[in-house]
Amino acid sequence: MSLDLARYRKALGAFPTGVAVITTNDPSGQPTGLTCNSFSSVSLEPPLVLWSLRTQSRLLPTFRAAKQFAINVLRHDQHDISANFARSDDKPLGDLDIVTGELPTVRDCVARFKCRTVSEYLEGDHVIFIGQVVEFDYLDEFEALVFYRGTYKAIAESIDRRAFSAKDIDEARRHIYTLLAELASERAGEADLQALERGVDEIAGLEREGKMKERAYQALEFFHLIAQAAHSPVLSTMVKTIEDISKDVVTEGARHMKWEEMRHPVLQKVRADIVHAIKAADKPRVSQKMHEYFRHSPMLLWQDRKFTAP
Template structure:
């Protein structure tokens, strides 16, 4: 039996989180009320069913959460399942910078007194059945006492660090050829230029090693038959740059751009070998190691320019992916 190529004895927390993201999950807002009746809530994608008889569900909450003390003493909580049109609510209730999460949000108290958010796909109002400590989280199991549905929309789905709704929309735009090449180039320069600047300040040597390993793998898979491996290596090159920047918001944006990259390389554009640009990727790595911001961003800009210049020379209407 073949073992997974990335199987290791130690579990890296960042890699663990990344691989967990391969399992698509729905998005919910878990709510309860403060001692004074103030509505409280947070975004969660750890919601799961447990039992049909009795009807039990669960969610897990970080022990570092500021809301943990209240959930530990509350007798009830509600699960509000979000629809695709409620992605802004997901971001709002996940933000630590917004003090009053319910400001401007339409909601009503349920029979148990927990806040039920209007327009959700479904809601489950639960009495606390059990609480269990589990590592750095606490698991809350609730017995469903009331439930209902407000919307016929599709569910908001979280997958690989991004909303699947967005990923699917981008995929359709790519396959339909509706994403302008100049706009994509501009996005790469802006996004990865910023990430390289942050990487020069924050990247560890191990993270730069990961970028260099991806560069080496790109160079090893230039034959037409190894295109899938070259696509994987190219995606890993940009993903590694994103991780080296240590900015979660920009990393999410980078994951979206990686989805665009994969679709274009796989389905839309010709991807001939380009050994002439090998030195530019290596230059990016060298400049990251030297903490040379100007050199790293200049190498990225030259990489993009070189690829597009060659494309125009060949007379292609598209562009050769990065």
Template sequence: MSAAAELARPAIEPTQLRQLLGCFPTGVAVITTRDAEGRPAGLTCNSFSSVSLQPPLVLFSLRNASRLLGAFTAAESFAINILSERQDTLSSRFASSRIEDKFEGVAWHAGAMGLPVIDDCLASFECSVYACHAAGDHTVFIGEVRHMGGGCGDQALVFYKGAYMMLAESLRKLVVQGKLGDADIDEAYRTLYGTLLRLGAQRASDAELQAVDAAVAAIEQHPDDAPLADRIASASGFFAAIAAAGHNEALNLMAQTMSTVLRERMTHVLPVRPRPDLFPLRREIAHALRRRDGDAAARALDALITQLRRA
């Protein structure tokens, strides 16, 4: 590639990069070691990966901004603790910057190398440091496995698109089994997306408002015999555009979960057919957003949900 072409190539946008990398599901691990004073130290990580079988090598990467970078850089060994789906609270605990003593109240023991090994994990690997490399805004630690062990027979805790798949999978089962009623789901949509619409009226960029308009148009452009997959994609795109306009990461994660519910209901529960009677209500949501009237947008959403249940 020429120098001119290289300069003309668009820059990789970090937020989009993180979002797209999130399309690859990963397990969740707590990486532990001991600091210079011998105290246990640990953090949550989903960058764990195998490297080699001969010799047995694994790796994880750590942000250079992490407060524990010095402890891991100085240590000669570390342990990988693979979490089960019942240990999601441990994942949050070791990821929090507000908890000073991460090990307080946590069941753990000293492993064969004296490293902190968390009880009841799916698997643990005690490693000596094999190599350490600077890589952009992270440092990559490669370890040689010296001792390992298996624990409980639970399912793994899986991280996908910024959320634990355990929650999404549980919701999917409830939907398919018919255990989530219309009233509860409608209330969740009104509360979640009503809040996002009010936030979007204040925070959305012009491009994000245009994305909502485009999502509405995409739904209206379906022919009567449009495939179910296309209808699901456009319906999900409409609510995803609203979520993006709200600029709230926590609510956006909840919206991703609700998108899972929507897809499963459209696939297994709801009769999916053309609904031109809903077109004006979606347009009113988009128009109210453009007017920066969040309350009006939320009222239009409420009317949309009510009309959806009438026929």
């Protein structure tokens, strides 16, 4: 079977992993290591772990000879260390605790496992190393770095959405999106304005076609476009949580209401007014129109209900 390799790699990247640096000493006693996300636990009793190394890696002879390695699970803010140990040239070793004769380890990471190599298997273009954990330490106050779809991510505080009412969610949406729309009125470029106008038209188009479910989700997309037009990378990242919650609220709302009920007749006009005010860089009007939008928000129709989605 011939695989579309680029797509296959993307599919593998859809499995989120942590990021570790595997460290050891080379035959001359010099510390070295590489970034790795193929680490996995194999057995609890005895404690066995595995990771795999490209056969083309310069480090293969080193790990074969060393017969021991340390797995250092990186902290959420250690992506520089990850990038450093993913380089093929000689890596600066400033982040390592180096004690002569001992395994080098990464400072202040989430967990460290010192292992004795018990077996290795050549499979395809990788060698799988299996190690027995002889010592470990763990700092539970830190969150781990995550690798997902080819980029580094941090774990967001997990949210028990059942704790929020639609009213709470709506209040948060009103504040954050008003702020983002105000920023958009200062920063939106031509492409952002066109996207916003298209977004409003698409909502109207779906409504005309009677596609009320798609219309409801497209109405959320309008806020995503506002967030994009604000050009605030940090706020856009934070608002992702609100976007996810809002999607769940709409999905949950469909269990209590008909899709047709999830609209208010004035809102299409208000959306167009918001885009108009952003385009005119009229910040006070942007704010006024955003508040008008949220006064009529369909989410408020079931504000006293607790959100029950998982």
